[in-house]
Each structure stands twice: as C-alpha cells, then as structure tokens.
Amino acid sequence: MIILNVMPKKIFVSLPIKIISFVILIIFVFGSIATFLVFSRVESMLTEEKKGLLINSLYHHTNEINLFIQNITNVGEVLSTNPTLIDYLENPSSVEDSVVYDLLARRQPIYNFSAVYLLNTNGDTLVSTDERFLNQNYSFRSYFMEAMSGVPSFKANVGVTSNELGYYFATPIKNLTSKKVVGILVFKINPNDVRSLIEYHVIKGSPSLDFVKNANFLLIDNHGVVIGSKFPSDMYKSIGELSPEDILDIDNNKTYGNISVSPLYLSEFVDTLKNASEDNIITSSFYNTHTNSNNIVAVSKIAGQNFKLIYIIDSKIIDNYSREVGIIVGLVVLISAASSGIILSLIISKFLSPIKYLINQANDFITKGTLPDLSLKTGNELEQLSISFNEMVKKILNSKNEAEAKIEIRTQELLSQQKALVNVLEDVEREKSLAESRQLELQKFQLAVDNAFDHIVMTDEDGNIIYANKGVERITGFKKEEVLGKKAGSKELWGGLMSLDFYKTLWKAIKVDKIPFSGEVQNKRKSGELYTANASITPVLDKEGTILFFIGIERDITKEREIDKMKTEFISLASHQLRTPLAAIKWFLEILLNGDTGKLSKQQQEIAENIDQSNNRMIDLVNSLLDISRIESGKITPELIPTDVKKLVEALLLELKNSAKEKQLKISFEITDSIKEVMIDPKLIRNVYMNLLTNAIKYTPSKGNVAIKIMIKKGMLFSEIADTGYGIPKKNQDKIFGKFYRADNITTKVPDGNGLGLYSVKKIIEACKGTIDFESKEDKGTTFWFELPLNIEKKK
Amino acid sequence: MTKILIVEDDKFLASAYKLKFQKTDLEVKIASDGEEALELVKTYKPDAILLDLIIPKLDGFSVLEKLQSDATFKKIPVIITSNLGQDADIKKGMALGAKDYFIKSNISLEEIVNRVIKLIDGTK
Numbered sequence: 001m002i003i004l005n006v007m008p009k010k011i012f013v014s015l016p017i018k019i020i021s022f023v024i025l026i027i028f029v030f031g032s033i034a035t036f037l038v039f040s041r042v043e044s045m046l047t048e049e050k051k052g053l054l055i056n057s058l059y060h061h062t063n064e065i066n067l068f069i070q071n072i073t074n075v076g077e078v079l080s081t082n083p084t085l086i087d088y089l090e091n092p093s094s095v096e097d098s099v100v101y102d103l104l105a106r107r108q109p110i111y112n113f114s115a116v117y118l119l120n121t122n123g124d125t126l127v128s129t130d131e132r133f134l135n136q137n138y139s140f141r142s143y144f145m146e147a148m149s150g151v152p153s154f155k156a157n158v159g160v161t162s163n164e165l166g167y168y169f170a171t172p173i174k175n176l177t178s179k180k181v182v183g184i185l186v187f188k189i190n191p192n193d194v195r196s197l198i199e200y201h202v203i204k205g206s207p208s209l210d211f212v213k214n215a216n217f218l219l220i221d222n223h224g225v226v227i228g229s230k231f232p233s234d235m236y237k238s239i240g241e242l243s244p245e246d247i248l249d250i251d252n253n254k255t256y257g258n259i260s261v262s263p264l265y266l267s268e269f270v271d272t273l274k275n276a277s278e279d280n281i282i283t284s285s286f287y288n289t290h291t292n293s294n295n296i297v298a299v300s301k302i303a304g305q306n307f308k309l310i311y312i313i314d315s316k317i318i319d320n321y322s323r324e325v326g327i328i329v330g331l332v333v334l335i336s337a338a339s340s341g342i343i344l345s346l347i348i349s350k351f352l353s354p355i356k357y358l359i360n361q362a363n364d365f366i367t368k369g370t371l372p373d374l375s376l377k378t379g380n381e382l383e384q385l386s387i388s389f390n391e392m393v394k395k396i397l398n399s400k401n402e403a404e405a406k407i408e409i410r411t412q413e414l415l416s417q418q419k420a421l422v423n424v425l426e427d428v429e430r431e432k433s434l435a436e437s438r439q440l441e442l443q444k445f446q447l448a449v450d451n452a453f454d455h456i457v458m459t460d461e462d463g464n465i466i467y468a469n470k471g472v473e474r475i476t477g478f479k480k481e482e483v484l485g486k487k488a489g490s491k492e493l494w495g496g497l498m499s500l501d502f503y504k505t506l507w508k509a510i511k512v513d514k515i516p517f518s519g520e521v522q523n524k525r526k527s528g529e530l531y532t533a534n535a536s537i538t539p540v541l542d543k544e545g546t547i548l549f550f551i552g553i554e555r556d557i558t559k560e561r562e563i564d565k566m567k568t569e570f571i572s573l574a575s576h577q578l579r580t581p582l583a584a585i586k587w588f589l590e591i592l593l594n595g596d597t598g599k600l601s602k603q604q605q606e607i608a609e610n611i612d613q614s615n616n617r618m619i620d621l622v623n624s625l626l627d628i629s630r631i632e633s634g635k636i637t638p639e640l641i642p643t644d645v646k647k648l649v650e651a652l653l654l655e656l657k658n659s660a661k662e663k664q665l666k667i668s669f670e671i672t673d674s675i676k677e678v679m680i681d682p683k684l685i686r687n688v689y690m691n692l693l694t695n696a697i698k699y700t701p702s703k704g705n706v707a708i709k710i711m712i713k714k715g716m717l718f719s720e721i722a723d724t725g726y727g728i729p730k731k732n733q734d735k736i737f738g739k740f741y742r743a744d745n746i747t748t749k750v751p752d753g754n755g756l757g758l759y760s761v762k763k764i765i766e767a768c769k770g771t772i773d774f775e776s777k778e779d780k781g782t783t784f785w786f787e788l789p790l791n792i793e794k795k796k
Numbered sequence: 797m798t799k800i801l802i803v804e805d806d807k808f809l810a811s812a813y814k815l816k817f818q819k820t821d822l823e824v825k826i827a828s829d830g831e832e833a834l835e836l837v838k839t840y841k842p843d844a845i846l847l848d849l850i851i852p853k854l855d856g857f858s859v860l861e862k863l864q865s866d867a868t869f870k871k872i873p874v875i876i877t878s879n880l881g882q883d884a885d886i887k888k889g890m891a892l893g894a895k896d897y898f899i900k901s902n903i904s905l906e907e908i909v910n911r912v913i914k915l916i917d918g919t920k
Binding site for chain 2: 074075078079082083084098099102103106107109110568571572575576578579580581582583584586587588590591594596597619622623626630
C-alpha cells in the first residue's frame, strides 16, 4: 500500500515538468538567435528593396510625365504644319482672323489648355484664346527664344503681372519648304493638370506603394529650381547655390517674376542631381539637416527637357518596417515556445494517464474491494495486462449471473415476438387503405400531366425516355411509341441542334451538380420544321441524393420570339425615322443660335431658344419611349462591370451643375470611402441616378437642398437621393411609378416632364434585382432610396 | 487641307453638316449613298469619315466592312453618326472598327466637329 502510493507521486511530479522546461528552453534559445539574425538581415534587405521599389515607382512616374509632354508635343507638331496657320503667319491678310481663332479655340477644351496663342517672329501675340495676352510681347521669355531656334520648348514661368506660376509649351511654326521659322505657337498648360501629374497617384503598371505616399515630390527646372512640389514652401527654392550664369538668365527672362530664389536643404545633393540622365535613375542617402533625419533621394530626368523629377523619402519609414518585422518574428518565437509547452504537457499527461488509471483501480481494489474495470486501449503491454486482469474478474462474475440472465432473456424474447406480430397485422391494414388512396391521387396526377399543354417527358438517369405526355406529340410531331426508350432531345428525335458546349453545361448541371437546368433551345419537329423552346430539366433524387429519373418540360416559344423580333425591328426603324427630322431641327437651330448665319435679334434668339428647348423635350421623349419599349420587351440584361460609383455620380453632378445653379440649389454628395469599384451595369445605373437627380432638381423650388448618400447596408449598395421639393401628395403616392403618371401638384408648376422617368427607373432596378422605395411629404420634400446587390462573387 | 467625307442621305442633315464645317479649316464632301461613299474614299482620299448606317444602295455596316478589308482604307478613322441606337447596333459598329458611335439627335454639331479634330490630331 505504501509503496503504491508513494511511487507514482515521484514520477508524475518530476518527469513531465523536466521535459517541458527543457523543450521550452531549447525553443527560446534558438528562437532568440533566429530573431536576432532575422532582425539584423531584414533592415538592410528592406532598405535595398524599398530603394528598388522607389526607383521603379519613379521610373513609371517619369514615363507618365514624358507621355504627357509627348502628347502635347504631338498636338503642337500637328498644328504647326497646318497650312492655314503658316499662310496666316506669312501673310496675315490672306486668312480671316476668325478661322485662325477657331483653329486654336477648338484645341483648348479638347486638351484642357488654359490658353492657346500665336506669336509672330517679333514675339507679338497675334491671336489668342485668352484676350489678356493680345498685343503683349513675349520675346523676353526663354520658351520664345528657344522655339525661335527651331525646337519645341517647355518652360515654367511666373507671370510678370499675375505673379502666378504657369507652364508653357512653345512650338516653332516653319515654312514647309524653306524650314524658316515664321511664328511660334504657345500652349499654356492648365496648372492643375501639371499638379495632379506630379502629386502621388496610382500609376498604371507601377506597384502601388504605401510608403511612396509619404514621399515628397519635386519637379526641378533647367536652373535647378523647384517648380512643382507637395509643399508650397519648397517652391522657387534652388537645389544648392545658383551659378552666376543661371542668375543672369533668370533675371533676363524674368523666369520667376518678382520672386527671389533661395537655396533649399538639398545642397549636399547637387552633384548627384547633375548625373541623372533619361535612362539612369540615381538614388543616394544623406542626412537632412532641415528635418534632422536620414533621407533617401531618387532622381530622374524628364525626356527631352532639362527638367528633373525627385522623390525624397524619410528613412524612418523604412526603419519602422524592419522594426515591425523584428517584433513579429520575436512574437512568433514567444508564442511558439508557450504553445509547445502547453501541447507537450497535454501529450505527456495523455501518455501517462493509463498508468495513473491502473494504479487508482488497483488501489481501490486493494482498499475497498470494489470490482475494477481495467479495459484499457493503449495498444501496448498495459492493455494486455488489463485484459488478463479483466478476464479473471469477469469469470467470477459470469458464473454468478449466468442462470438469472438466461431466464430474463428468454422471457424478453417471447414478449417482443408477440408484440411484433400484432404490429405487423396493424401495418398491413394501414398500408392497404393508404395504397388505395395513393392510387387514386396518382391517377389524377397522371391525367393532369398527360393533358398538360407543355411537352413533358420523364427519362431514366441516362436520358432514355420512360414517359411522354400528349404535349410531346402535339409539339414535336413524334408519337409516344416512337419516343419511348429513345434518348430525349437526341438527333434522332427533336434535338441535337445546339452546340456541344450547351449539352456539356446541361449534363454537368443535372448529372454532376444535380440541379435543375433551364434555357432556350432550338429544336426540330418531325416534319423538319425548326422551333424555339424554353426547356427545363430537373433531376429527381432520393433521400441519399442518387438520381432516380429526370423530368424534362419544354414550351414552344417560337411565336413569342417572332413577335419579339418584329417588335425590335419596329423600335429600330421607328427610332431612326423619328430621330432624323429631330436631329435636323436640332442642328439647324444650333447653327442659328451660334450666330453662324448672322447675328439674330433678341426676339429671334428667344424664339429659336424656345424651339430648341421644345425640340430637346421631344428628343428626350423619343429616347424615353425607346428605353421603355426596350425594357418591356425584356431586352434589358444588365451587363455587370466593375464601376467606380463615386466617379459616376460626380460626373453626373458636373453635368447637372448648371441647372442646379440656375435655381440656387445646394447639392451635397456623401459616399463611404471603402466603396471603390462595384459590379453594376454603369449605363443602366447612371440612368437611374440621372433620372432621380434631375427629378430632385426639377421639383425643388429655388434655394432648396438636394442630398445624395451612398453606402453599404446589409451587403447591398444603398443609395439615397433626398430633396426639399414640392413632394408627392399622399393620394398619388401609390401610382408614382406608373407609366406616363405625374403627380397632381407638379403638372402646373413644372409642365416639362413626360411621366416616364420613375417608371423606367423602377424597371431598371428590378432588372438589376434591386429594390426602390421612397418617402414624401407635400411641400416638405421627397427621399428616394434604392438597393442593388453587390454581386461580389462575380468580381475577379 | 484636312479632308472629311460625310456619308449622309438626308438632304437637311447634309446641308447642316456643310454649314457647320464651312466655319472650320476642314474640307468636306458629302456622299449620299453607300456606293458613292466607297467611290469617294478612292478618289477624294479623306482623312476621316462620318458614316450614317441607314443609307441607300449599300448600308453603313457593309461600307465599314469593305473599308476594313482594305489595308489602306482601314487606316482612315470612321465615326458612325446614325439614329439607330440599340445596344446591338452600337456593339456591331464598334466591333467593325468604328472609332466612335454617335446618335445624331443626341449630340450637337459642335461636339461632332471637336471629336473629328481630336481624332485627326491623334492619327497624324
């Protein structure tokens, strides 16, 4: 007794703890060494890698700027060979000023230039889209001087009078035969275009780098002076001291107007800067005394220009990255040491538990005399021991209980046999009446299927027909006897006309995925006549999911399809015939209103504008009617493409800006930041926003508010358009989505409107599997909202 | 001078085109059916084509197909200006190589002129 009690205690206390502590120690020591090694390697690797990424990013960024300049160069080249311009510069009286002006003015909006102007060889402005430049002389500007030498020139200057920075692109215009420069064409580039080009943005093909966002970007001109930067304080600072030549040049050309250039903190970097060439991006590190930190700098040269693009990034950002990695590795080591300890202790206690169990049982047997249960499943000697032990105990027990047990079993058997007999008799009786009523039901059911209008077949799991109703003969022309036992929809019968892919998808759906298949199929009647059918095939499964048979139902929709086709052709023709005279009216009015055929009197102008407005209403009506007939003929199938909703709505608001401004409406737009691209049909959904927004603007009295909110709600894209308008009277509310329906209160206030907008909105939303609803109070305002599925699973 | 061929059978629309293009430095010729259009492509050698779809003798889609099958004519940019506006028509026109598809009643002449100029600037 004493031996048994003391021995196990010694084993249990010492062994597991010893093993566990030893393993944890090993993991901890090796882990710490690994952490240290990783941490020391990571820092240098990350610095190199980030440098590489920085170069890559700068490379793409530079390319983008090059492309921008290349585009402008191309426009300049095309225009500079325009014979009208050359004729005008050589002999100004030979061409009308207005034709030259039109030539320049048309390019301005297309390329978003701030101004386009034409200088003669003296630097006088002859024609300009910005009249402030007219009669000015720009011969002192470096872009003029450079272009006069025969090459295009891109320069940044501060305006002498405006004191604002401008970017100018000058192209020499030459006589096509003598190649003599006859004038200079100047594009003033929109400073916003340059700014958005220099600032951080995601560039196509470039890796998107979070840490580049924190970099400073500098655009440096030929003097080494900053002409573009993230921070306004960097502007017009030079990289290092200016050379005397540069100072003279800047004074003569009034490059930076009245601003005096002072050096920037990058003077250590002057030499590196000089060495950067078009295909050589240079990086270097230096200590920035300005911010008291280590900086990494990368610089590239803009092609063909003496401009350079510089990225400056604080090394701290990279240090933080390596520290993060170090911490993560350290944490991983700690967690793995701790979890190894726990797992090990669990394993050991599991291994030792049979012994503990055996000891406890033996102890109980010795002290209390209770019968031990020693059935162990350890698969080793311990199990053998327990089995022998058990056998011995069992034998004693068995001989004692055997007699009693035998009697008990016999009695039970007899009772249950009697019970079973009674049950069987009852079951037979019940089954009989059930079968009778089932038979009746089945007969009714078969009668219904037999006489159904549609073509219905039942096949075995290989597609062989085991049943066909009367509809089969009526539609296909094949008699019941002809089809039984043959493969449904085979060439021999009415099918086999679809592509191989079609049949593959069909069989995969019904046999592999075991789901119903439905689709439109082209079939052939016994007479050889083709027909279109809407088919659905459904596998019928038993409880285990094994296919019992298939049910195929087809409906002949040939006539419907023909009517559809005729309808589409009618829409097509009608649209063409209606739109042609409308287009003629529109264009002639445009010519009249534009003054192209002479200036109109005030009254004439007013009348022409009224006709134009009515005509545009007519065009809108025709467009709406066409949309509606397309929706109603089921022609609208949403085409889901990743769409930036924010951009879509912003573009719409830009379009509607003028009509909102006229009524002094305040328009606000809120969208959850995380909504980037969603899978919607941009054309259709644009139509929805357009209709709801034009309604909101149209039916809100001046100085009111219109608010748009877009968010994700319950996994749906939720949009809300609220106005403070006339509202929809309660009695009209249930009809507001009806065709040609307009609420009573607005027909007099806003006569313009065809009552088709909300109808088509609702139809579109329904086609996109969304919902739309609204809330409105008369003279308080209306809020429309709609939800669209996000269709995430289709996103790739 | 840059030359534009306009294929338009409607007399009114054709004269509107003429009036508008007079004010630019672009030279314009009108073809009033598909066969005349193909003939003028050969003799007039336009830098760009505005093409209507429903035109006599040979429809616009066929004209476009014929142009695309010829190595030299293929390079001439074509803008479809039609009053057909079904998605299927637009997709077909763009698939046949048109650079743009405009529904005439929904666009101003000014916009058409600007688009033509941008297209020509880009191909020169």
